[in-house]
Amino acid sequence: MSNCSQCIMKRFNALKTLTHDELERFSDHKTSLIIKKGENIMTEGNSINGLYCIQDGKCKLTKLNTNGKEQIIKFIKGGDILGHRSILSEEPVGLNATALEDMRVCFIPKGDILESIKDNPQFSLNLIKNISLQLSHANTSISQMAQKPVKDRLAETLLSLEEIFGVDNEDCIDVILTREEIANTIGTATESAIRLLSNLKKDGVIDLLGKKIKILNKNALKNISEGY
Amino acid sequence: MSNCSQCIMKRFNALKTLTHDELERFSDHKTSLIIKKGENIMTEGNSINGLYCIQDGKCKLTKLNTNGKEQIIKFIKGGDILGHRSILSEEPVGLNATALEDMRVCFIPKGDILESIKDNPQFSLNLIKNISLQLSHANTSISQMAQKPVKDRLAETLLSLEEIFGVDNEDCIDVILTREEIANTIGTATESAIRLLSNLKKDGVIDLLGKKIKILNKNALKNISEGY
DNA sequence: AAAAATAAATGATAAATGTCATAATTAGGA
DNA sequence: TCCTAATTATGACATTTATCATTTATTTTT
Numbered sequence: 117m118s119n120c121s122q123c124i125m126k127r128f129n130a131l132k133t134l135t136h137d138e139l140e141r142f143s144d145h146k147t148s149l150i151i152k153k154g155e156n157i158m159t160e161g162n163s164i165n166g167l168y169c170i171q172d173g174k175c176k177l178t179k180l181n182t183n184g185k186e187q188i189i190k191f192i193k194g195g196d197i198l199g200h201r202s203i204l205s206e207e208p209v210g211l212n213a214t215a216l217e218d219m220r221v222c223f224i225p226k227g228d229i230l231e232s233i234k235d236n237p238q239f240s241l242n243l244i245k246n247i248s249l250q251l252s253h254a255n256t257s258i259s260q261m262a263q264k265p266v267k268d269r270l271a272e273t274l275l276s277l278e279e280i281f282g283v284d285n286e287d288c289i290d291v292i293l294t295r296e297e298i299a300n301t302i303g304t305a306t307e308s309a310i311r312l313l314s315n316l317k318k319d320g321v322i323d324l325l326g327k328k329i330k331i332l333n334k335n336a337l338k339n340i341s342e343g344y
Numbered sequence: 345m346s347n348c349s350q351c352i353m354k355r356f357n358a359l360k361t362l363t364h365d366e367l368e369r370f371s372d373h374k375t376s377l378i379i380k381k382g383e384n385i386m387t388e389g390n391s392i393n394g395l396y397c398i399q400d401g402k403c404k405l406t407k408l409n410t411n412g413k414e415q416i417i418k419f420i421k422g423g424d425i426l427g428h429r430s431i432l433s434e435e436p437v438g439l440n441a442t443a444l445e446d447m448r449v450c451f452i453p454k455g456d457i458l459e460s461i462k463d464n465p466q467f468s469l470n471l472i473k474n475i476s477l478q479l480s481h482a483n484t485s486i487s488q489m490a491q492k493p494v495k496d497r498l499a500e501t502l503l504s505l506e507e508i509f510g511v512d513n514e515d516c517i518d519v520i521l522t523r524e525e526i527a528n529t530i531g532t533a534t535e536s537a538i539r540l541l542s543n544l545k546k547d548g549v550i551d552l553l554g555k556k557i558k559i560l561n562k563n564a565l566k567n568i569s570e571g572y
Numbered sequence: 573a574a575a576a577a578t579a580a581a582t583g584a585t586a587a588a589t590g591t592c593a594t595a596a597t598t599a600g601g602a
Numbered sequence: 603t604c605c606t607a608a609t610t611a612t613g614a615c616a617t618t619t620a621t622c623a624t625t626t627a628t629t630t631t632t
Contacts, residue, residue: 574631582626583623585623586621
């Protein structure tokens with residue numbers, strides 16, 4: 117079994133402040149999981165008894181609306197952690213984490229996390245900073261959802277997806293989403309998302325290669341996202 | 345000057361877990377402020393060097409959009425605290441806190457807060473829980489802004505305002521907001537908010553007495569907020 | 573109390589977005 | 603590989619929401 121103290125993923129998240137001893141303890145107790153595409157790592161409303169550290173693969177964090185529609189709140193990739201909010205606040209998980217592709221994930225039991233929180237103030241602080249940053253992003257999101265038209269939100273989302281996932285060897289945004297998932301991210305009907313994507317393609321701002329999306333004119337997208 | 349250990353406001357927030365000694369230290373260093381209606385307690389982007397504890401009065405937390413429009417993210421009342429996110433995350437303030445009426449506010453310097461965070465794990469934990477809860481609410485908000493029509497969001501907002509502020513002796517929601525502020529909460533044009541309020545009145549669901557709003561049929565509002 | 577400024581209300585219209593229907597394309601399973 | 607189901611795409615139309623213009627009411631200032 118792999119060792120936490122040698123894992124490169126810890127460079128990217130709050131775990132980077134842990135001591136060698138703490139990482140060794142994590143190694144001893146952690147379990148590695150394979151999550152298949154479409155499966156949930158966590159489910160809204162369930163309680164959780166540990167922290168997930170994403171080794172590889174991408175997932176979406178979603179919320180089911182009262183009308184049954186899915187809202188995508190955030191995207192997660194290798195190096196990110198999941199479940200710390202629930203551990204710290206001692207509340208059930210607030211969002212579904214659903215794999216967009218097969219994933220490799222490490223699960224570290226709650227006890228070990230709480231131990232490190234108690235012993236290592238810098239670790240706690242990093243977890244708090246992570247949650248604070250999420251809150252800050254969420255507030256920005258509220259504002260944009262409430263006040264920007266769908267077209268602007270789509271442009272914003274495409275830029276943000278490229279920011280998060282980068283591009284593949286053909287310069288396409290390196291994540292595969294259905295049109296419905298894009299619509300559920302920006303909060304619109306699937307048909308509207310499809311239509312607006314087609315328009316952006318017609319205007320030469322993006323290219324559509326099946327589900328893959330390539331940004332051709334980042335500045336134009338930025339302008340659209342700001343309402344110009 | 346008033347004394348923190350005797351202040352009833354501390355019952356309602358994370359400060360309730362502080363020891364007598366800690367509260368005495370706060371008392372020695374705190375300053376009391378009067379914030380006039382329309383003035384800011386905190387301003388988006390500014391840094392902050394302490395925590396505000398609201399004694400009395402109401403304020404709105406807002407964000408200025410790129411298009412210059414104000415989005416109201418949250419309402420704050422007596423007993424709430426402000427600024428802890430910024431202190432914990434060591435980042436500038438993310439939102440404007442603007443008084444909706446004259447307010448009495450206590451300011452406790454950052455140093456004292458950090459001291460208590462270090463000494464009193466339960467205090468830290470309560471601050472974290474507060475931020476986590478805000479994040480949870482924010483995620484719900486994103487989903488509703490993205491997917492619910494304006495009418496549903498207005499109904500939701502009216503229920504939530506009554507929840508937060510209660511009612512006065514005439515059963516009206518106990519906060520005075522302009523129609524524009526209501527519009528900026530639900531993310532719509534002022535005229536649309538006015539029109540929808542008029543419709544709700546015509547349907548006997550609410551009553552409008554100047555700026556005061558009285559909920560006549562809470563169940564009907566709840567149904568509307570869920571799309572029925 | 574009168575005047576001026578601001579806010580609320582309402583109608584007319586335009587623009588944005590959703591819904592439904594249907595065709596074309598793609599992906600996945602037998 | 604073929605067949606089926608799902609996804610993507612597009613048109614026609616309905617509904618929602620924004621914008622602009624104007625009137626009425628309320629608040630603030632003089």
